[in-house]
Amino acid sequence: MSPSVAVVTGANRGIGRAIAVAFAAAGYAVLASARDPDSLADTVAEAEKTAPGNETVVAAPGDVQDEASMTALAAAAEDLGPVHAVVANAGVPGPTAPLHEITLEQWRDTIATDLDGVFLTFRAFVPGLIAQRSGSLIAISSMTGKRPLPGRTPYAAAKMGVIGLVRTLATELGPYGVRVNAVSPGYVAGARADLVLRRQAEIRGVPHEQVRAEVSSTSPLGRMVTAQDVAAACVYLAAASAITGEDLNVTAGVVMY
Helix, strand or coil: CCCCEEEECCCCCHHHHHHHHHHHHCCCEEEEEECCHHHHHHHHHHHHHHCCCCCCEEEEECCCCCHHHHHHHHHHHHHHCCEEEEEECCCCCCCCCCHHHCCHHHHHHHHHHHHHHHHHHHHHHHHHHHHHCCEEEEEECCHHHCCCCCCCHHHHHHHHHHHHHHHHHHHHHHHHCEEEEEEEECCECCHHHHHHHHHHHHHHCCCHHHHHHHHHHCCCCCCCECHHHHHHHHHHHHHCCCCCCCEEEECCCCCCC
C-alpha cells in the first residue's frame, strides 16, 4: 500500500525545508517543490535520512504564480500515491518600507506570490481531494496578517487574505471531508527574519540588536520561533481530523488570538 503523500511548496530552504523533512519523518512520501528543482537537493537528502521506512522523497519544479505549473504539480503528486497533505508555503517577504515608498510592482509581486500563490496551489489539488473525499490543505500565513507591523503593508495584506481564504475554503470543502487550516508563525529565526529586522531598525533609526531584543522580549517564552516549530504544527494539523478553518499561531506566545 502506498504511503500518503505530502506536497510542500517553497521546500528548498528555511520553513519549507523543515516542513518537508518533518513530513518524511512522520512517514509520508514527500513531493518537495520549488521554482528551481536543483535547489532542492539538500532538502531531499535531509528528508531521506529522516524517513523511518525509506519513504519516497521527490523534487519537483513548481512556480506558485503559474497556473499550469501548479496543475502539473498536482498530477505529479497523484503519481506518487494518494495525496493527504498540501502545504502552501512558498512566499516572499516583500518590501519593508512606508506605503508611499512601495511601488505597484513590489505590491503586486508580494500579493501574487503570498496570496495568489496559495489560491493557485490549493485550486490545483482541490478536485482530487474532493474525489477521494479526504485531505488536508495547510497555508502558511503570518502573525503579521493579524497585528500591525509598520512598513509591511503588502505582506500583511497578503497574509490576512490567506486567513480569509482558509476559513471560507474550509466551509466549502467540509462536506467532502477535506480540511483547510492556516499556520501563522511569528518571527522565525533565520536569514529572512534578519533581513526584515535590519530593515525595521533602519526605518526606526535604532540598532539592529535593539529590534531583535524587542522581538524576543515580547514572547512569554523569551525566544523567537524555529522552522522546526512551524513544521511540527503542519504535521499536527495534517493529522488532526477534527480541526478545520483554524489559524494556528506559532509565535512563542507573541500573538494569542
